[in-house]
Amino acid sequence: MRFLLVEDSDELAAAVASRLGLDGHGVDRAATLSEASGYLDAAPYDLILLDISLPDGDGRDFLAKERQARRDTPVIMMTASASLSDRISTLDQGADDYITKPFDFAELQARCRAVLRRHAGAADSRQRFAGFTFDGLAATVTVGDEIRELRARELRLLEIFLSRPGQTYSKSHLIDRLFSFDEEVSDNAIEVYVGRLRRKLEGSGAKLETLRGVGYRLIPE
Amino acid sequence: MRDLLLAIGLILSTGLSAPAFEVEQERIFGDPDGRELTILSTTDVPAIAPVLEAFASANPDIRIRYMQASSIEVYRAIHDEQAEIDLVMSSAMDLQMKLANDGYAASISPDPGGLPDWARWRDQLFGIGLEPVLTLASRRGLGDLPPPRTRRDLIAMLRENPALFDGRIATYDPQRSGVGYFLISQDSGQSEGFWRLAEVMGRLNGQLYCCSGEMIDDLRAGRITIAYNVVASYAARYAPDDPDLIRLVLEDYTFAILRSALVPVNAPDPKLATDMISFMLTPEAQRIIAASAGVAMIPGTGPRPSVYMRPIRLDAGLLVYSDQLRRDGLLAEWNAAMVQP
């Protein structure tokens, strides 16, 4: 997926970009609205993450102009304001969703996925590995003719493994990615989801291998 | 002059140390053991008796002690001796006025009935009855002469018939009678012609009397022919139906003096005295009084005053007549007129 991140705080933009990179997304960064216009003219994007207050204007006005120009790239507004009127007005002006800073990355991911899912068809989100096809937006794996639905945590777990196939992830690493930091989760909790994912991948020619004491990795059978 | 002034001073000083007042007549009305009402009056008993009897019968527990005295004595009793009297009645208007002015009369509030304003002085002097001052003549004494209608007629008649009237004309002695003095002071103030009358009377050896009663007695006895200035109540009383007596209401003027009552400030029973005055002002009492005087003070209680009649009002001006100097001057003039050289 190709994202455009419009955010004037350089550090935050860099951090968000690298975090999204971890999930396998390609991210371009724009610090101003004019820069963002340049990127949008040059290439198509799957999603725009747009801050509201930017040095050369209001993100909402920019959005309004984009929509008038009939460009319907999905947009998620990022706002530091708790004010509902801000949020309502963003939605009125054609934003697909908004997220309030500071955001949980998992929440951002979830919102991005939800928005992209609503725009399904606009982008091809399918990915092939071994003997199955994974559709992140539809939350399905297709093994042969069988379409298997994934639940939220199974989907995210598979996304993590598919972002770097063959890479070994420790249990704690996976817990950090899967659960909120507010929850105290035991290492065993991950085994439940790994077990579920294994069942969804049965007969797909891929397997989740347990490396005792180290973690898990996704490899072709 | 110095002697005169000395004499005046003597009179005033002896006045202060004068003996007890002289009472001519005294009578008791009503219950002898009742509450006593003392009346000192110039009116003689027969004239007032019906009124007093009426009051006594209306108030059975009352005893009225009625004392009659001359007007000068009445004045002296109150002014000089502060005698303990409940009610004072007098026809000497100037003296009554002086008593009131000098503070001897108490302020009272009787029921005034129809008493006219001119017949009362504030709340101290109350008129009781009018007393016309008439001239009486004997029909027999006059002979063929027509009765005079005015003083001018009288003077002319006297002048033209000196023989007929010599020694047979009478009037009050102003030196002895308070009323007499008051009447000549009124006469002298009213008309200049009075002094001519006085001269004529002096020339005809006019007789001077102390009291009306004696004058009327002598008139009826034929000793005098004309009595000038007689208080009418006497005339009415003494000779109600004497065909010989002619009452002359002189047409130039005829005075009516006001008999007035006051309650002395030191009266023992001012309440009873006030009730007495109220009673005397009731129509019944007024009818009795008017019948005796021949004229009503309160309209509707008797004969109306004749058109020639001039009632004398109670007025502070009356004070001038009791002035010593004025009195001396007037009497001197009177003597000069009456006592022919």
Next chain:
Amino acid sequence: MRRPITARPAGFSLRRRLVWQFATLSVLLVVVLFFAVRLAAERASRASQDAVLGAAVIAIGDGIRPVEEGLSVDLPYAAFSMLGAMGSERIFYSLAIGPRLVSGYENLPQPPVAPGDLSPVFYDAPYHDSQLRLAAVTRRVLLDDSLQEVTVVLGQTRNGQAAIARETARSAAWVGIGFLLLAVPMALWAARAVIGPVDLLAGAVTRRGPRDLRPVRHPAPRELVPLVAALNGFISRLHSTLQLTETFIFEAAHRIRTPLSLVRVEAEIALSETDEEETRARLRRMLRAINESSRSASQILDHATVLYRSEQFEPASLDLGQLTACVLRAVDPIAEMREIEIVSSGLDLPCPIQGDERMLEVAIRNILDNALKYSHDEGRITVTLRQSDGRAALLVEDEGRGLAPGDDRLSGRFRRGSNVGDVVGSGLGLTIVEEAATAHGGSFILQSRAEKGACAIFYLPLA
């Protein structure tokens, strides 16, 4: 809704004070009037009576003539009559040559200075038991070949004069008392006239909408202009303070949240890049602390927003179902992350209310946050909107751990349930909800469910 705080009365009423002052002044006026009139009446009647007395004494003097026998006096009847007619006074007179009394009353007080023969001398003196006003003149007459001086003294009591003065003054006092009786209603009327504009002004200010912070332009009497100016000064200060507050809330949110976002993202990246277990644990603690502070900041700002909005309460017509649906949409992805199912019912029925959209959104989101926070993964939250008895009830039921006994009043500020364990939360959330409900004339109840979990009920009056 907050009731405006009324000023404590300062122990007196302006109206009563005005009336008292008016009445006191009137009483004073009556007293002054009484004495002034009495004095004036005394002076006037004394002057007129002196004139008569003087004329009378001159008339007596004019009547003195030397005659052969000595002295003759023609006392003027008219003068005495006139003196007597003037009230109930007693009259005294004397004629004397030197110390010798010629006529009249003995021992009548003689004038303090020798009078002339043209104008009388007036004086007051006691005689027997009376106080007399006297006038005296002298006349020179030739007696016994020598010129003698006759002093004429005429006096009268002045009881009537004093009585007239008293009577006049009493009439004046009655007039004054009448005025006094008029003064009280007049004072009331005046007080109303004075206070009326203040009431009108107060009415004009009270009738204003909560957001109406324009200066007061209501016509005010000159005397109230300083008050109106002060009020306008105060309004403009309030206006700028409110603007500042709004700006501050926004600014604070922005300034705190942006760096927090950065720290959080950086920490998450660091966590994903390191395998060293000790560092990871440290980063986790850090992330948890960031979560807590971000949540606190968020709730403090929400709370400030609710307080600000309820001060400035300006309700609009809303549909509670649509609003709730909108909030649910925003919360949905978060629920999905934890595989929590949110089931709603009754949201598609029209549910008209009068309210502040932003406050209600904050409140509903806080209720849902709370429900999410205490739900187990893969749990279920039921949202139901009901209408009955003229009010709308929004029920949010979860299957979490519920409330410990005695936790029924959880909305106290910064209080948290005793069994929250490790769940991050500032405890302000339910305070926010309750205040939003109160501002709308509604109420909020949080109770344990019979089987498990808690039920939050948010009541609002229907429009």
